Amino acid sequence: MSSLTVTRATLWKDLRMEWRSKDAINSMLFFSLLVVVIFSFAFNPTAEESRLIAGGLIWVAFLFAAVVALNQTWARELRNQVLDAYRVSPAPPNALFLAKALGNFLFVIILEALMAPLFVVFYQLRSVGPVWQLVVVALLGTWALVVNGTFFAAMSIRTRSREIMLPLILFPISIPALLAMVDSTTGILTGEFSPDFWIKMLLVYDVIFTAVCLLLFESVLNAE
Amino acid sequence: MAGTTEPSSQPVIFLQNLVKFFGRFAALRDITDSFAPGRLYVIVGDNGAGKSTLLRVIAGLMQPSQGSVSLLGAERVRDVAHRIGYMGHAPLLYDELSGMENLRYFAGLYGLRDDSACSDAMRRVGLDPDLERRVGQYSQGMRQRLSLARAVLHDPELMLLDEPFSNVDVHSAREMAAVLGRVRDQGKTIFVVTHQAPLMEAVADEFVHMSAGQIVSRQVMTRSTVSVSSEAGGAR
Numbered sequence: 001m002s003s004l005t006v007t008r009a010t011l012w013k014d015l016r017m018e019w020r021s022k023d024a025i026n027s028m029l030f031f032s033l034l035v036v037v038i039f040s041f042a043f044n045p046t047a048e049e050s051r052l053i054a055g056g057l058i059w060v061a062f063l064f065a066a067v068v069a070l071n072q073t074w075a076r077e078l079r080n081q082v083l084d085a086y087r088v089s090p091a092p093p094n095a096l097f098l099a100k101a102l103g104n105f106l107f108v109i110i111l112e113a114l115m116a117p118l119f120v121v122f123y124q125l126r127s128v129g130p131v132w133q134l135v136v137v138a139l140l141g142t143w144a145l146v147v148n149g150t151f152f153a154a155m156s157i158r159t160r161s162r163e164i165m166l167p168l169i170l171f172p173i174s175i176p177a178l179l180a181m182v183d184s185t186t187g188i189l190t191g192e193f194s195p196d197f198w199i200k201m202l203l204v205y206d207v208i209f210t211a212v213c214l215l216l217f218e219s220v221l222n223a224e
Numbered sequence: 225m226a227g228t229t230e231p232s233s234q235p236v237i238f239l240q241n242l243v244k245f246f247g248r249f250a251a252l253r254d255i256t257d258s259f260a261p262g263r264l265y266v267i268v269g270d271n272g273a274g275k276s277t278l279l280r281v282i283a284g285l286m287q288p289s290q291g292s293v294s295l296l297g298a299e300r301v302r303d304v305a306h307r308i309g310y311m312g313h314a315p316l317l318y319d320e321l322s323g324m325e326n327l328r329y330f331a332g333l334y335g336l337r338d339d340s341a342c343s344d345a346m347r348r349v350g351l352d353p354d355l356e357r358r359v360g361q362y363s364q365g366m367r368q369r370l371s372l373a374r375a376v377l378h379d380p381e382l383m384l385l386d387e388p389f390s391n392v393d394v395h396s397a398r399e400m401a402a403v404l405g406r407v408r409d410q411g412k413t414i415f416v417v418t419h420q421a422p423l424m425e426a427v428a429d430e431f432v433h434m435s436a437g438q439i440v441s442r443q444v445m446t447r448s449t450v451s452v453s454s455e456a457g458g459a460r
Contacts, residue, residue, distance in 0.1 A: 010330040017320045081314040085374065088283050090305040091333040224286060 003095040010099030017076060018107065024069040028111045035061040036115065040122040050123040055185035058119055059178060062112060063145060067167055069107045070149035073100050074157045076207060083157075083221075093218040097150065101213075104146040112138055128191030137184045137195065140202040144177035144209065151213040154220050177205045231381050234297075236261040236382055236413045238283060241291035244277055244437075251277040252288070253437035259415075261381070262376060264408040266424045267417045269434035275417040276313060276386050278434070282415070283310045283384050293455050298384060306334055309380035315371040319360030323370050324353055327377055334378040345373040349403055365396040376407060383407065383414045389423060 018024055039057055043049075077083040086096055118123060127134065149170050156165035184198035235258035244252040251274045253263030259265060268276045280286045282293055284301030298304045299418055310316075317326050327342035336342075343353035349369040354375040359367060368388060385404075397420065409412050416424060421431065431443040 005335075006333060009329060013318070013321070013325075013329045017318065020320050076318070076320075079319065080317055081312055082316050082318055084285055084310070084312050084314075085316040085330060086333065087285060088305060088308065088310040089330070089333040090302070090335075105439070222287075 001143050003092045003098070005100070006091045006196050007099045008133065010096055012100065012156070014076075014103040015106070019101070024072040024107050025110065027068040027072075028065040028107065029158065031065045031113065032061050032111060032115045033118070035064070036118050036122050045123060047124040047126060050125055051189040052186065054123055054125055054189055055182040057123075058185065059181045061115070062142070063171075063174070063178065065111060066104070066108050066142075066149060067170070068144050069104055070146070070170075071149065071163050071166060073104060073150060074153050078157060087221065093221045094116045094214050096221070097214065097217040100154075101143075101150040104150055105142055108142045108146060109138070112142065125189065127189050129188035129195070131188075133188045133195055133199070134185065136199060137181060137188065137202065140158035140199065140206055141177065141181035143206050144181070144202060145174060146150070147206065147210050147213055148173055148177075151209075151217065151220070154217065155223075158223065177202060182204065234261065235259055235294075236296055238294040239282075239291070240294070242278075242281065242288050242293065243290035244274075244281055244286065245289040249449050251437050252281065255291070255437075255439055257439055259413070261413045262411045262430040263410070264404060264414045264424075264427055265415070265430050265432050266421060266428040267415060267432045267434060268419070268421045273434040274437040275434050277437075279384050279386050279415060279417050283308065285310075306378065307381045307384040309375035309378065311371050311375040311383070311385040311388055313390065315359075315367045316374065317359050317370060318357060322356050322358055323351060323362070323373075324355075326359060326370065327374060330364040331377055336378060341377060341379075345377045347369070348376065349373045350399060362440065365393055368392045369396065369400065372403065381412055383412060385414065385416045387418055388416060389418055389420045394423075401427055 035057075044055070045053060052088070074083075105170035149166070152169045152173075153162075153166050156162040156169065159165045180198040180202045184195035184202065187193045187198065237259040239255050239257050242252050242255040243250065253274075255278070267278065269275050277286065281288050282295065282301075284305070292299070293301070295301055296304045296307055301308070314393060318329075321329070324339075324342055327345060328339065331337070331342055343410050346353040350374050351366065351369055351373065357368065362370065368391070372385070372388060375385065383404075388400060388404075392400065401423050404414055404416065404424075408427065408429070416428075418424060425445070430445060432439055433441045433443065
C-alpha cells in the first residue's frame with residue numbers, strides 16, 4: 001500500500017473524529033477569542049500602533065492556540081492504545097506523521113481564517129503592504145508550527161506531564177520561525193521594510209524541519 | 225488434539241535467548257523456544273510472569289534487551305507485519321467511530337479497500353456490520369469482539385491475542401473461543417494470553433506455562449484431553 005493512501009485515510013479519519021468531537025477547534029477558538037478581546041481592551045491601540053504590535057500579537061495567539069490542537073493530536077491515539085494497532089501494521093510510519101501534521105495544519109488554518117476578521121476589526125488593521133504576502137506568511141508559518149509541534153507532541157506522549165512538556169520543547173525550537181513570522185507580518189502590515197528575507201527564512205526552516213521530522217519519526221514512534 | 229491441522233517442522237516463531245529488562249527488573253529471562261504453525265497456544269501464568277511482555281516482544285511492540293525473535297522466517301517483524309494480527313489488552317479501537325468505520329480504517333493500513341473484508345470480519349465475531357452506533361457506546365463484550373474482528377481482518381497467518389476475554393461475559397467468551405478454534409482449523413497459528421484458561425481447554429492445542437519470565441513447561445492437549453507435560457527450552 002502506498003504512503004499517500006495511508007496518509008489520506010488517516011487524515012480523513014482524524015477530520016471525521018474532529019468533526020464529531022470538535023475538541024481541538026473549540027478549544028483553539030475559545031483561547032484565541034480571549035486573547036483578541038482582552039488585549040484589545042488592555043492596549044486600546046491606534047491604527048498606527050496596531051500595525052507595529054499586531055505581528056507579535058497574532059502569532060503568539062496562534063502559537064498558544066495551536067498547542068491545544070497539538071496536544072489533542074496524539075491523545076486520540078493513546079486512548080485505547082490505538083497507536084499500537086498502527087505500529088503492528090505494515091503501514092509506513094511517515095504516513096501517520098504526515099497525516100497528523102496535515103490535520104493540524106488544516107485546524108490551525110481554519111482558526112486563522114476565522115480569527116483574522118476579528119483581528120482586523122478589534123485592532124483597526126489596514127495592511128500597507130500586499131495582502132497576498134500575508135497569506136504566504138500564514139501558510140509557511142503555520143506549517144512551521146505544526147510540523148515541529150506534531151513531532152514533539154509525538155515525542156512527549158510517553159512522558160507523564162506531556163501537556164507541559166510540549167510547549168517546553170516546542171517554543172525554544174520555534175524561535176527562528178516565530179521571529180520570521182512576526183517580522184515578516186510587521187513588514188507587510190507597516191510597509192516599512194521588505195518581508196522577503198523573512199519569508200525565505202521561513203521557507204528554508206519549513207523544508208529543513210519537515211525533512212528532519214520525517215527522517216526521525218519512525219524512531220520516535222517505536223521508542224519505549 | 226483439538227485442531228485438525230498437523231504441525232509442520234518449520235517453526236512459525238523462534239525465540240533465542242530472549243531477555244527483556246525494565247530497568248533492573250528482568251521481565252523475560254533467557255527464553256529459547258520454538259512454536260509450530262497451525263496450532264493454538266494458550267499462554268498462562270501468574271500476574272507478572274511475563275506473558276504480555278512476551279507477546280509484545282513477539283509482535284514487535286517492544287525490543288528485546290538481548291536475544292532475537294524470528295517470525296514466519298523473517299528476522300524483522302516489520303517484514304512480515306501484514307501476516308500478523310495483534311489484539312492488545314486494550315481494545316485498540318477509536319471510540320468516536322462506528323465498528324465499520326474502525327475496520328475500514330484499519331483495513332486501509334493493510335492495503336484492503338474492499339468493504340466485504342470488514343463486514344465478513346464483523347460477521348465472523350457475531351457483530352452486525354450495519355450497526356451505526358459508535359464504539360464508545362458498545363458494551364465491553366462487543367468491543368472485545370470488534371477488537372478480535374480487527375485482528376483477523378486481513379486474514380493473518382499468526383495471531384497474537386492478549387487477554388481477549390477480559391471483562392467479557394462467559395457466554396461471549398465461549399463464542400470468541402469457538403471463533404478462535406475455527407480460525408486455527410483454517411491453518412492459522414494463534415497465541416492467546418489469558419487468565420481464563422478453562423475457556424480455551426476445548427480448542428487449545430497446547431498450554432504454555434510461564435513463571436518469573438521463563439517458559440517453565442508446555443502441555444500438549446490430546447484428543448482425550450489427557451495432558452503430556454514436558455520441560456521447556458527446546459524446539460517442538
